[in-house]
Amino acid sequence: MPELPDVEGFRRVLRRAAGRTIDRVDVTDPGVLRGADPAELRHALVGAAFAAPRRHGKWLVGPVRAERRHRADEPSVVFHFGMTGSLIWTSGDTERHRHDRVVVAAGSRELRYRDLRKLQGIRLLPDDDGVTQLLHGIGPDAAGVDGAELDERLGRRSRRLKSALTDQGVVAGIGNLLADEILWQARIHPSRETLDLTATDRRRLHDRLQGVLRRSMRVGRVPGWPSWLTGHRDDPDGVCPRCGTRLRRTRIGGRTTVWCPRCQPT
Known part of the structure; x- marks a missing residue:
């Protein structure tokens, strides 16, 4: 998509x-x-x-x-x-x-x-x-959202982080691939509750959100680079490109979700 x-x-x-x-x-x-x-x-x-x-x-x-x-x-x-x-x-x-x-x-x-x-x-x-x-009703473009605004929008109610990031009413433009990549790079489990994030988590999340978007926008797509989760998420026996642990997958909010259990502990 x-x-x-x-x-x-x-x-x-x-x-x-x-x-x-x-x-x-x-x-x-x-x-x-x-x-x-x-x-x-x-x-x-x-x-x-x-x-x-x-x-x-x-x-x-x-x-x-x-x-x-x-x-x-x-x-x-x-x-x-x-x-x-x-x-x-x-x-x-x-x-x-x-x-x-x-x-x-x-x-x-x-x-x-x-x-x-x-x-x-x-x-x-x-x-x-x-x-x-x-x-009207669509959130701010994700590439321009600052840390304070992201914190405020994610903190309006408690929900699983992956679902919040892909909700276009929270921020606009993040889909399934981007959400998994951002969370993997931020080392945050996709099932974490938004209200349970620490200040360090929130800073790291915003930093990685902007970093992933900047690099992806340069090439005009979500890249499947070998050093990124997206380069391995569709492999039948995919492993984390950072630590080599077997990737896990489930469904969150009706979406296939891929993460590394070592890099993204619950």
């Missing part, structure tokens, strides 16, 4: 399309549109251009502009990539993939929204107020 680093990668893709006048919009599968139909999407985009995109957690906002700058009363295209969505910026001559659901053409290039399972998709919001309403 795309998480914050993946969406940052897609933001960089959309940024390459920004400023180019849109000539054509092909909707090959309206099933990925949420709250809009193909004609409305074409009307909003053809002849206009994307302004600089922004990311909020797992959401990607593409403001639309008719003139030099996006105005607050102009629409935005908002992408959520669900389990299998992605954005591709490519030559219009490149053969289309069978899962390219929406194609936005600008000159000789095309921005393609590709999605196998269509669990989320593309929304067309009429103005900036509509974007604000859509994102």
Whole structure:
């Protein structure tokens, strides 16, 4: 599932399309549109251009502009990539993939929204107020949250830490892979209660959260590096890359959770 680093990668893709006048919009599968139909999407985009995109957690906002700058009363295209969505910026001559659901053409290039399972998709919001309403209730973008705010949001009620980190109302953008990696690097068991964390735990958690996000955002995905838990979590007999202990797995909050029993004691 795309998480914050993946969406940052897609933001960089959309940024390459920004400023180019849109000539054509092909909707090959309206099933990925949420709250809009193909004609409305074409009307909003053809002849206009994307302004600089922004990311909020797992959401990607593409403001639309008719003139030099996006105005607050102009629409935005908002992408959520669900389990299998992605954005591709490519030559219009490149053969289309069978899962390219929406194609936005600008000159000789095309921005393609590709999605196998269509669990989320593309929304067309009429103005900036509509974007604000859509994102209401979502926590702050995890890459920008400071230690004090993270402490405050995690401390609102007692719950298991893995579940709290992956709750988009607490912080936005952390999914299953990131949560396991952050907790492994912080040496904190995923079942720890949020209210039981010590001051040292909380400082280490915030430090590792920011460190994992910074490195992952550089490559635009959650990397499966050999020195990271993510490089071993899917191995049938995976071992901890730090101490060599056999990794354990369970389900927390309905999500497969992997940890090292030696590095992350209960």
